[in-house]
Amino acid sequence: MAFMLKRVSLLSAIALVASTLGLPISPVQSITPGTVQIDGSSTVYPITEAVAEEFQKKGGGRATVGISGTGGGFKKFCRNEIDIADASRPILAKEMAACRAAGVQYIELPIAYDALTVVVNRQSPVNNLTTAELKKMWEPGAQGKVSRWNQVRAGLPNAPLRLYGAGPDSGTFDYFTEAIVGKPKSSRRDYTPSEDDNVLVQGVARDKNALGYFGYAYYRANTNRLKAVSINGVLPSAQTVRSGKYQPLSRPIFIYVNAKSLQRPEVKKFAEYYMNNASRLSAAVGYVALPANGYAIAKQHLQKRKVGTVFAGDAPVGLRIEALLQREAKF
The missing domain is CATH 3.40.190.10 (Periplasmic binding protein-like II)
Structure with a gap:
C-alpha cells in the first residue's frame, strides 16, 4: 500500500508541476502490443495498480496504469488508445455513442463499492x-x-x-x-x-x-x-x-475491457487475474468488496465476452449492492 501511495504522490507531483508551468503531458497515441494499457479513474487506480503490480511480479506481463479521470479515460478508451478504462461510474450515453462510432465494444465489470x-x-x-x-x-x-x-x-x-x-x-x-x-x-x-x-x-x-x-x-x-x-x-x-445506510454517497466502481483487446493473450490474462483477485485487493486498499456471487457473475460475463452495459447511459444515485447484482444477473 505504501508503494502504491508513493506512486500516486509522484504522479500527482508531475501533474501539478506540469499544470502550474503550462507544460503538455503527452497522451497515449495507440494501444501498444505486449503491454496492457489502463487509464481513467483515480478512485479505481489503487485497486488497478495493486493488480498490475502483482500481475507483473508473477510474470504475467507489463501493465501501465494512468490517471486521467473517468471521463478522460473513456475518451482514450473510445479512441482505441487503451485496453481497459477504470471508471468510478457507469459509462454515459455520449461515451457509449463515441465507442460505437469508433467500433469499440466493451465488457463492463463491477469490481467493488466505494x-x-x-x-x-x-x-x-x-x-x-x-x-x-x-x-x-x-x-x-x-x-x-x-x-x-x-x-x-x-x-x-x-x-x-x-x-x-x-x-x-x-x-x-x-x-x-x-x-x-x-x-x-x-x-x-x-x-x-x-x-x-x-x-x-x-x-x-x-x-x-x-x-x-x-x-x-x-x-x-x-x-x-x-x-x-x-x-x-x-x-x-x-x-x-x-x-445501505451510507446514502447517497455509496456507489459501484468498474473496469471496462476493450473486447478486441481481449483477443491478445496479455490482456486476457490480466483481466482474468483482475477478476480473480478483485475481492482481496479492493478490500486491501480500502474499498468494499462485492459478495462472492457478484464476482462470479462478472467472471461469467468476461468468459462469455458479454459486451455492453447494464445501465442506460446514466449513473444512478444510491444503487445498493443487491440492486446492482440483480441487474448483472439479468444481463
Whole structure:
C-alpha cells in the first residue's frame, strides 16, 4: 500500500508541476502490443495498480496504469488508445455513442463499492453535515456567496470555507454533483479541482478550514491527516455501505475491457487475474468488496465476452449492492 501511495504522490507531483508551468503531458497515441494499457479513474487506480503490480511480479506481463479521470479515460478508451478504462461510474450515453462510432465494444465489470467520503482537516471542529448543507456549499449559486463556514450552518466557525473536489473529467465529480446538487456537473467553480485524489488529500491536510471529497481508499490511507465527516449522521465504512445506510454517497466502481483487446493473450490474462483477485485487493486498499456471487457473475460475463452495459447511459444515485447484482444477473 505504501508503494502504491508513493506512486500516486509522484504522479500527482508531475501533474501539478506540469499544470502550474503550462507544460503538455503527452497522451497515449495507440494501444501498444505486449503491454496492457489502463487509464481513467483515480478512485479505481489503487485497486488497478495493486493488480498490475502483482500481475507483473508473477510474470504475467507489463501493465501501465494512468490517471486521467473517468471521463478522460473513456475518451482514450473510445479512441482505441487503451485496453481497459477504470471508471468510478457507469459509462454515459455520449461515451457509449463515441465507442460505437469508433467500433469499440466493451465488457463492463463491477469490481467493488466505494464510500465516497467527505473529509475535513484533523483540526476542524466539523463532524457531521447533512446532504442539504453539502448542497448549500457546492451548488452553483453558492459561488461567491457561501464563503465562510458559519454561512453553511449557524454555530460553525466564522472562518473561510476552502473547498477541494473532483475535476470535471472525474466520474466522482459527475456522481457527487448528481447525488448532492441534483444534476451531474452542476457545481460552483471557485474551488480547487483535480482528477487526482492525492492532490485533494494534500490540500485538505494542509488547511484546517478545508473540506474535500474523494474515494474512501484515499481517506483510509490518510486517517492521521484527515477526518471523515458523517453524512446525515452516518459515517462511511464497509458496514454502512453493505447495509445501505451510507446514502447517497455509496456507489459501484468498474473496469471496462476493450473486447478486441481481449483477443491478445496479455490482456486476457490480466483481466482474468483482475477478476480473480478483485475481492482481496479492493478490500486491501480500502474499498468494499462485492459478495462472492457478484464476482462470479462478472467472471461469467468476461468468459462469455458479454459486451455492453447494464445501465442506460446514466449513473444512478444510491444503487445498493443487491440492486446492482440483480441487474448483472439479468444481463
